[in-house]
Amino acid sequence: MEENNEDYKNIPGWGMDADAENEPTYPMKNYTGDDHNRINYERSVQQPEDVEILMSIERPAITRVFGTSVPPSGLSGMIRRYAFQHSEDRYRHWIPLILADRINVFEGLVEDIKAGEFPDMIKERGLAMEWKHNKIGILKKAATIAVVGTVIFTLTRKKK
Amino acid sequence: MLAMNYRGPYRVRTVEKPMPEILHPEDAIIRVTRTCICGSDLHLYHGMVPDTRVGSTFGHEFTGVVEEVGPLVQKLKVGDQVLVPFNIACGKCNFCKQGLFGNCHESNSMATAVGGIFGYSHTAGGFDGGQAEYVRVPYADVGPTVIPAEMDPDDAVLLTDVVPTGYQAAEMGGIKQGDTVVIFGAGPIGIMAARCAWFFGPSRVIIIDHIDYRLEFAKNYAKCEAYNFKDMADPVVFLKKTTDSYGADVCIDCVGCEAEGNTLQTFSGRVALMQAGAATALQWAVNSVKKGGIVSVVGVYGPPFNLVPFGNIVNKGLTIRANQASVKRLLPKLIDHVMSGRLNPKGLITHRIPLEEVSDAYRLFSSKLDNCIKTVLIPSAKH
Ligand SMILES: [Zn+2]
Ligand SMILES: [Zn+2]
Numbered sequence: 159m160e161e162n163n164e165d166y167k168n169i170p171g172w173g174m175d176a177d178a179e180n181e182p183t184y185p186m187k188n189y190t191g192d193d194h195n196r197i198n199y200e201r202s203v204q205q206p207e208d209v210e211i212l213m214s215i216e217r218p219a220i221t222r223v224f225g226t227s228v229p230p231s232g233l234s235g236m237i238r239r240y241a242f243q244h245s246e247d248r249y250r251h252w253i254p255l256i257l258a259d260r261i262n263v264f265e266g267l268v269e270d271i272k273a274g275e276f277p278d279m280i281k282e283r284g285l286a287m288e289w290k291h292n293k294i295g296i297l298k299k300a301a302t303i304a305v306v307g308t309v310i311f312t313l314t315r316k317k318k
Numbered sequence: 319m320l321a322m323n324y325r326g327p328y329r330v331r332t333v334e335k336p337m338p339e340i341l342h343p344e345d346a347i348i349r350v351t352r353t354c355i356c357g358s359d360l361h362l363y364h365g366m367v368p369d370t371r372v373g374s375t376f377g378h379e380f381t382g383v384v385e386e387v388g389p390l391v392q393k394l395k396v397g398d399q400v401l402v403p404f405n406i407a408c409g410k411c412n413f414c415k416q417g418l419f420g421n422c423h424e425s426n427s428m429a430t431a432v433g434g435i436f437g438y439s440h441t442a443g444g445f446d447g448g449q450a451e452y453v454r455v456p457y458a459d460v461g462p463t464v465i466p467a468e469m470d471p472d473d474a475v476l477l478t479d480v481v482p483t484g485y486q487a488a489e490m491g492g493i494k495q496g497d498t499v500v501i502f503g504a505g506p507i508g509i510m511a512a513r514c515a516w517f518f519g520p521s522r523v524i525i526i527d528h529i530d531y532r533l534e535f536a537k538n539y540a541k542c543e544a545y546n547f548k549d550m551a552d553p554v555v556f557l558k559k560t561t562d563s564y565g566a567d568v569c570i571d572c573v574g575c576e577a578e579g580n581t582l583q584t585f586s587g588r589v590a591l592m593q594a595g596a597a598t599a600l601q602w603a604v605n606s607v608k609k610g611g612i613v614s615v616v617g618v619y620g621p622p623f624n625l626v627p628f629g630n631i632v633n634k635g636l637t638i639r640a641n642q643a644s645v646k647r648l649l650p651k652l653i654d655h656v657m658s659g660r661l662n663p664k665g666l667i668t669h670r671i672p673l674e675e676v677s678d679a680y681r682l683f684s685s686k687l688d689n690c691i692k693t694v695l696i697p698s699a700k701h
Contacts, residue, residue, distance in 0.1 A: 255441075
């Protein structure tokens with residue numbers, strides 16, 4: 159798939175943004191002299207906090223705006239609250255969050271069933287699209303699952 | 319209103335959600351006209367980013383029409399057609415003042431490492447994204463940029479992330495005339511980085527990926543050399559050999575945490591989740607750049623930790639430059655490149671899919687079906 163760029167100088171715009179000053183200290187700093195002002199800048203007004211927001215303990219206070227999407231709830235919410243007692247430097251912040259995400263998936267399923275609807279897994283996973291463009295891939299995967307399933311089934315039966 | 323809704327890894331659907339509201343006097347509500355699925359959305363879709371909550375709406379690349387503005391919004395008017403940068407930035411903090419709009423200190427309460435991003439998990443601020451009919455846009459006077467009247471709306475939507483991220487990837491490489499630049503990853507960002515690299519005057523631009531249709535696309539679109547690493551015994555050795563055993567001047571990682579190509583990285587990063595994804599592309603970049611070279615990283619690496627060959631970074635005296643693109647800072651220059659015809663962002667778009675079919679759209683892109691490079695979702699809000 160090789161191709162030499164022999165006529166590269168004809169590529170529209172070639173070299174026009176070259177900047178001899180752009181030595182590797184980028185993102186190039188627009189020095190404002192405000193570095194030691196830290197958090198003493200003119201801040202926007204505060205967004206009212208009317209949902210539960212979990213805040214990084216490395217921050218002095220909540221940001222002036224924040225997202226209000228999906229506040230923590232249920233068991234996953236309890237784990238997330240625990241995670242946010244620890245700094246972003248700690249595994250005990252991130253690992254619980256990953257665990258909470260997995261639990262949250264089951265909570266989502268329960269929520270759906272409670273609402274009287276079992277989610278259409280084939281549709282949600284876009285499998286029709288996979289089937290349309292990658293039939294062989296799907297069949298291979300199904301065959302692998304069938305083989306592995308049979309092996310596990312036979313092995314566990316033998317033990318008894 | 320209709321919105322994309324995350325239900326768990328590999329499971330998304332469209333649902334009816336309440337209309338977004340003005341929650342802060344500097345907010346605007348935008349009716350979305352176009353929104354893209356980004357390669358970095360796939361990290362969320364695959365469940366790789368911590369604190370991605372079930373019920374979230376993704377989407378950080380969108381254009382739309384201003385429907386409503388808060389009382390303190392001064393520049394934006396109802397009816398304006400805007401493109402909205404993926405970063406949420408206040409414009410007032412000391413990072414924003416330096417042009418580091420991707421590092422705003424007033425848009426993400428949940429983490430300090432990254433600023434707020436639309437629809438990108440609670441680690442990026444817990445904002446609902448633009449894969450919906452309507453979206454709340456905070457700090458409406460800072461990010462949203464009125465689309466020039468003569469600009470194609472398909473070009474505009476790619477200026478929200480793909481073009482600036484690709485451009486900044488090249489810019490961070492500090493490319494000098496005659497340099498050899500290697501780009502890892504022929505997704506939309508890698509292809510755009512390869513195209514934008516030419517603006518800085520290199521003599522060779524090389525792109526590396528493992529999917530032939532993407533390489534073919536990159537070769538045509540970005541006018542670069544394209545190689546499949548599956549055809550090589552060892553990509554690092556290949557790159558050394560093609561650069562006189564010297565190494566590339568600049569290596570650019572446009573892959574991030576879901577890289578293919580290294581069994582140990584794949585197992586520890588993607589199967590066992592012992593690190594935040596496979597850092598294969600970064601490893602290759604570090605090991606195939608020349609001594610004293612520059613590695614530029616725009617690929618997404620989630621928290622918290624990665625197996626990066628740091629010893630080689632020290633021994634080779636490398637400079638690593640990395641960041642989320644500061645979209646707003648780059649827009650004037652990039653709008654000029656597009657309007658003058660030097661850059662054709664919409665050339666990346668291969669699929670246009672109604673928002674209602676979001677599950678299929680994600681699968682198409684995630685499984686790299688039907689020669690997909692870039693998908694635009696079209697919401698159909700009539701109001
Ligand atoms: Zn994006
Ligand atoms: Zn700011």
